[in-house]
Amino acid sequence: MRVVVAPDSFGGTLSASAAAAAIARGWNEAAPGDDVVSMPLADGGTGFLDVLHTALGGTVHTLTVTGPLGEPVEGSWLQVGDTAYVESASACGLQHVPRPDRTPSVARAATTRGVGELLVAARDAGVAEIVVGLGGSATTDGGAGMLAVLGAVAVDADGSPLPDGGASLRRCVRLDGPVDLGGARLVAAADVDNPLLGTHGAAAVFGPQKGADDVAVADLDAALAVFADVLAAALGTDVRDEQGAGAAGGMGAALLALGASRVSGAGLVRELVGLDAALDDIAGDGAGLAVTGEGSFDWQSLRGKLVTTVARAAADRGVPCLVLAGQVSVGRREAAAAGVDAAWSVADDAGGVEASMADPSGTLTALAARVARQWSH
Structure with missing residues (x-):
C-alpha cells in the first residue's frame, strides 16, 4: 500500500515535520511493507x-x-x-x-x-x-x-x-x-x-x-x-x-x-509542496491512502483549514483520507462531507489529554500504528 502522510502542526506540541515523522514511524512499525511518503504541510499559520x-x-x-x-x-x-x-x-x-x-x-x-x-x-x-x-x-x-x-x-x-x-x-x-x-x-x-x-x-x-x-x-x-x-x-x-x-x-x-x-x-502550500502530484501517484489502483492531522479537528477545521484541503484533494482522486488529531470534535457526517473517511483522537487513544501531552510524539506514533493495522492491506 502507498501512503501519503501530510499533516499540519499539532498546536504547540509538534511541528508539521515532527508530526509527519511520528505518523510515518508508527505506520512503518505496523505495516513495514507499505510505501510511506512524508509530506508535512501548513495552512498559513505556525510552520x-x-x-x-x-x-x-x-x-x-x-x-x-x-x-x-x-x-x-x-x-x-x-x-x-x-x-x-x-x-x-x-x-x-x-x-x-x-x-x-x-x-x-x-x-x-x-x-x-x-x-x-x-x-x-x-x-x-x-x-x-x-x-x-x-x-x-x-x-x-x-x-x-x-x-x-x-x-x-x-x-x-x-x-x-x-x-x-x-x-x-x-x-x-x-x-x-x-x-x-x-x-x-x-x-x-x-x-x-x-x-x-x-x-x-x-x-x-x-x-x-x-x-x-x-x-x-x-x-x-x-x-x-x-x-x-x-x-x-x-x-x-x-x-x-x-x-x-x-x-x-x-x-x-x-x-x-x-x-x-x-x-x-493550505491551497498555496499544497501547490508549492507538490501534494497533488503525490496524490496522483497513489490514485487509481485502490492501494493508496492519505493521512493528515492537526492538534484539534473541530468545526474550525471545516472552514478552509489544512486537513479538509488534504481530504478534498484526496477525495477528488478517489483516495481515502484519514485524520489523526490531538482531539476530535467533528461528527462523522460532517467529516464525511469534508472528504474524511475516518478520524481518531490521540487523547482518546492515550487515555486522556494529559497523557497525550506528556509524550505527543510517542502517543501519535502509537495511534498511527494502531490505525495502520486496521487500514493497511
Whole structure:
C-alpha cells in the first residue's frame, strides 16, 4: 500500500515535520511493507515558513521584531527568488504568550507591529511579491500595528497615535500617512475564510483562545467595526465582509484593504509542496491512502483549514483520507462531507489529554500504528 502522510502542526506540541515523522514511524512499525511518503504541510499559520523552506529552498532571514505584547521576539521571512514569504505567527503568534498570560487585557492590547517590521525588511530587500501567511496569531488589532510600521498610523480625534491593540481602535478616526510597500505585490495566504465582524468574525471566533472573555470579545468586535470604516475611508475599499478578512485577528482585513489578493494558505502550500502530484501517484489502483492531522479537528477545521484541503484533494482522486488529531470534535457526517473517511483522537487513544501531552510524539506514533493495522492491506 502507498501512503501519503501530510499533516499540519499539532498546536504547540509538534511541528508539521515532527508530526509527519511520528505518523510515518508508527505506520512503518505496523505495516513495514507499505510505501510511506512524508509530506508535512501548513495552512498559513505556525510552520508556514518551515514547510516552504523545506520544499522550495531559498534563504531564511531572521530578525528581532516587536512581539504581540511589545517584547522583542525573533521573527522570520523566507526569500525565494523575488518572492518573500512572511509567517505572521513568527512575529505575533500565540506561542509568544504563555497560556496563563492569555487574559482579556492581553487580548485587547496585543499588536501586529512585528509583522509590519518583517514586511519592511522584505520590502527593503527589493522583492516583487510578498506572501503573508495568516494564522495562529495572538492579536485582534485588525492589522493596525502592521499598518503603523508601514507608514499608516491609526490616530484619534486629536491626531494622537492610538495605543497598541485592538481595543483602542474604538477611538480611531483616521489613518495618518501612506503605506509604503515599495511597489511589491501583496498576497494574503489565509488559513480561514471568516469575515472581520459578527458571530463568525475575528473577535467572536478567535478571541477566546487569545484570552478574551465575553466583554472583551464585544469590545474588540465594536472596535474592529470602527476600524473597518476607517480602512474603507483611507484605502477606498470596504473589506469587512470579504472571506479571510477575519484571519489573524483581522490582519486579513488590513491586507485586503491594501489590495492583497487572497489565496487559501493550505491551497498555496499544497501547490508549492507538490501534494497533488503525490496524490496522483497513489490514485487509481485502490492501494493508496492519505493521512493528515492537526492538534484539534473541530468545526474550525471545516472552514478552509489544512486537513479538509488534504481530504478534498484526496477525495477528488478517489483516495481515502484519514485524520489523526490531538482531539476530535467533528461528527462523522460532517467529516464525511469534508472528504474524511475516518478520524481518531490521540487523547482518546492515550487515555486522556494529559497523557497525550506528556509524550505527543510517542502517543501519535502509537495511534498511527494502531490505525495502520486496521487500514493497511
